[in-house]
Amino acid sequence: xxxxxxxxxxxxxxxxxxxxxxxxxxxxxxxxxxxxxxxxxxxxxxxxxxxxxxxxxxxxxxxxxxxxxxxxxxxxxxxxxxxxxxxxxxxxxxxxxxxxxxxxx
Amino acid sequence: xxxxxxxxxxxxxxxxxxxxxxxxxxxxxxxxxxxxxxxxxxxxxxxxxxxxxxxxxxxxxxxxxxxxxxxxxxxxxxxxxxxxxxxxxxxxxxxxxxxxxxxxxxxxxxxxxxxxxxxxxxxxxxxxxxxxxxxxxxxxxxxxxxxxxxxxxxxxxxxxxxxxxxxxxxxxxxxxxxxxxxxxxxxxxxxxxxxxxxxxxxxxxxxxxxxxxxxxxxxxxxxxxxxxxxxxxxxxxxxxxxxxxxxxxxxxxxxxxxxxxxxxxxxxxxxxxxxxxxxxxxxxxxxxxxxxxxxxxxxxxxxxxxxxxxxxxxxxxxxxxxxxxxxxxxxxxxxxxxxxxxxxxxxxxxxxxx
Amino acid sequence: xxxxxxxxxxxxxxxxxxxxxxxxxxxxxxxxxxxxxxxxxxxxxxxxxxxxxxxxxxxxxxxxxxxxxxxxxxxxxxxxxxxxxxxxxxxxxxxxxxxxxxxxxxxxxxxxxxxxxxxxxxxxxxxxxxxxxxxxxxxxxxxxxxxxxxxxxxxxxxxxxxxxxxxxxxxxxxxxxxxxxxxxxxxxxxxxxxxxxxxxxxxxxxxxxxxxxxx
Numbered sequence: 001x002x003x004x005x006x007x008x009x010x011x012x013x014x015x016x017x018x019x020x021x022x023x024x025x026x027x028x029x030x031x032x033x034x035x036x037x038x039x040x041x042x043x044x045x046x047x048x049x050x051x052x053x054x055x056x057x058x059x060x061x062x063x064x065x066x067x068x069x070x071x072x073x074x075x076x077x078x079x080x081x082x083x084x085x086x087x088x089x090x091x092x093x094x095x096x097x098x099x100x101x102x103x104x105x
Numbered sequence: 106x107x108x109x110x111x112x113x114x115x116x117x118x119x120x121x122x123x124x125x126x127x128x129x130x131x132x133x134x135x136x137x138x139x140x141x142x143x144x145x146x147x148x149x150x151x152x153x154x155x156x157x158x159x160x161x162x163x164x165x166x167x168x169x170x171x172x173x174x175x176x177x178x179x180x181x182x183x184x185x186x187x188x189x190x191x192x193x194x195x196x197x198x199x200x201x202x203x204x205x206x207x208x209x210x211x212x213x214x215x216x217x218x219x220x221x222x223x224x225x226x227x228x229x230x231x232x233x234x235x236x237x238x239x240x241x242x243x244x245x246x247x248x249x250x251x252x253x254x255x256x257x258x259x260x261x262x263x264x265x266x267x268x269x270x271x272x273x274x275x276x277x278x279x280x281x282x283x284x285x286x287x288x289x290x291x292x293x294x295x296x297x298x299x300x301x302x303x304x305x306x307x308x309x310x311x312x313x314x315x316x317x318x319x320x321x322x323x324x325x326x327x328x329x330x331x332x333x334x335x336x337x338x339x340x341x342x343x344x345x346x347x348x349x350x351x352x353x354x355x356x357x358x359x360x361x362x363x364x365x366x367x368x369x370x371x372x373x374x375x376x377x378x379x380x381x382x383x384x385x386x387x388x389x390x391x392x393x394x395x396x397x398x399x400x401x402x403x404x405x406x407x408x409x410x411x412x413x414x415x416x417x418x419x420x421x422x423x424x425x426x427x428x429x430x431x432x433x434x435x436x437x438x439x440x441x442x443x444x445x446x447x448x449x450x451x452x453x454x455x456x457x458x459x
Numbered sequence: 460x461x462x463x464x465x466x467x468x469x470x471x472x473x474x475x476x477x478x479x480x481x482x483x484x485x486x487x488x489x490x491x492x493x494x495x496x497x498x499x500x501x502x503x504x505x506x507x508x509x510x511x512x513x514x515x516x517x518x519x520x521x522x523x524x525x526x527x528x529x530x531x532x533x534x535x536x537x538x539x540x541x542x543x544x545x546x547x548x549x550x551x552x553x554x555x556x557x558x559x560x561x562x563x564x565x566x567x568x569x570x571x572x573x574x575x576x577x578x579x580x581x582x583x584x585x586x587x588x589x590x591x592x593x594x595x596x597x598x599x600x601x602x603x604x605x606x607x608x609x610x611x612x613x614x615x616x617x618x619x620x621x622x623x624x625x626x627x628x629x630x631x632x633x634x635x636x637x638x639x640x641x642x643x644x645x646x647x648x649x650x651x652x653x654x655x656x657x658x659x660x661x662x663x664x665x666x667x668x669x670x671x672x673x674x
Binding site: 003005009015027031050052079100 | 165206459
């Protein structure tokens, strides 16, 4: 475990503790390089790119937008619900959300 | 003269002076430039690498604002695996492992993989894998890929239907060896596409082809064709392709993709091909020499990766695990070596992720 | 005019170009000005260069094999000029394989191929090889070196066990042992008392030559 933990602590964006998952989604879904991906996400969130790895800033932003946080806040969107909010926020489609919608009768 | 505590490529402690560090960085860089015909680092960049290596803290960190997404391979095997492949043998379900990465560790993406971690053995357990993917997607938020190794060696006898090209080669049956490689590649492409069609049906965000090219140019050939087919069928699928080694071994020697000979290509050349095929993320690999110092290995790795980052049309998430990316070959990674190398790749090579 | 120097260059270049016809033509031409052993040495120098180019990604495995085949053909031609007892013999017998429990094959096969191309007689036992087989083959074939590969930290213990078995058999001092594979390092080789370790296939051949005193 020394490998992933050390990388995350040294260089990572902290995932859903901050906005790492969102930047990664833009890299993956639009093949965006790091800088444009960060700028895109920051703009959508209304924060600076500097704030994207700031847990203090992002905790509130994530709670307000319903895009998931690391703790189990009762009633807050999780799983598919949080990802559907991410779809709207970033203007992308997420495969499992599509599948979820199609399963609804 | 002050000596700085560093590492050798096998993880052993090594003490070097500033001049020795600078010399080793330069030598490592020169080796990369000569082998890959890639540009040298600037003097400032070498100074920056030396500065990072001489930072005395056990852990260092990238400058605030320069953080990058960290993607993960080998699924949860590092947690629940215990077969001499870096796993620590904690009995836990894959869902627990996945959520642990997302919530406790702060992983930016995660992947589901099975214990063998090659594509071929997924076929008989595909329903199990699909169900596992559905369950993790119901519970998690970060992008979830399905990860496995192309591992074309499994298509050769005694594991697979085709005669081992290595054995044929040794008997000077070159044409026959090449033919077996081609047939294995075709079979591998078909299997990888078949598996990922089903994993996409189960809600995967995409795929991580890990250690591509491990069996040489045929392995990469098969993966490029799988990427191309999957991209055609799933335009929005996330596709990450990570390599097995810095140079593609020419086991066949004549396979081409898009007019480019696959054998003997280096990271900056691999990046363009994978982008052409339809990958979103490229994972360059630079091998660690276990007999050389960490400055030598890091100077070399950063030079190769910086060239790949520059020439790649898609984001580059550098492979930085055991024995690659300037990190020592040692199954209990030394935190100081990992942390210093991690910072160097972000701040000097300019990677889009790790 | 054909000179020794021009012939050496021609022989070297023909091997590096992995062209059998050129090699045979160069050998026949060289026979007018060079002795058989000199010709073989020039061809061997070409083969060394082929190995270097393979390591650097400039030549690939099929090229290495074609070059080796061309060299064998060239050596066969000059063998008739050698004294009766002076026919080209293998440098030494090497027994190679991936230790039991480990099914990785490719890296080990490349090492075996390059050893064979360098002039060794190689008994490649394959993968997942019971440790006993290394010893038995070595004894039966008068092996001078055992090369063991392992790709996992769990299976690399087999390399150590095999060395212990060689000691128990009383033949440890007669056989050189080299270890390789992803997790193997020089430190590991030192720890288990192996004689050598190679970072890659090319270095493995160089180390084998060094250990066996072959120039």
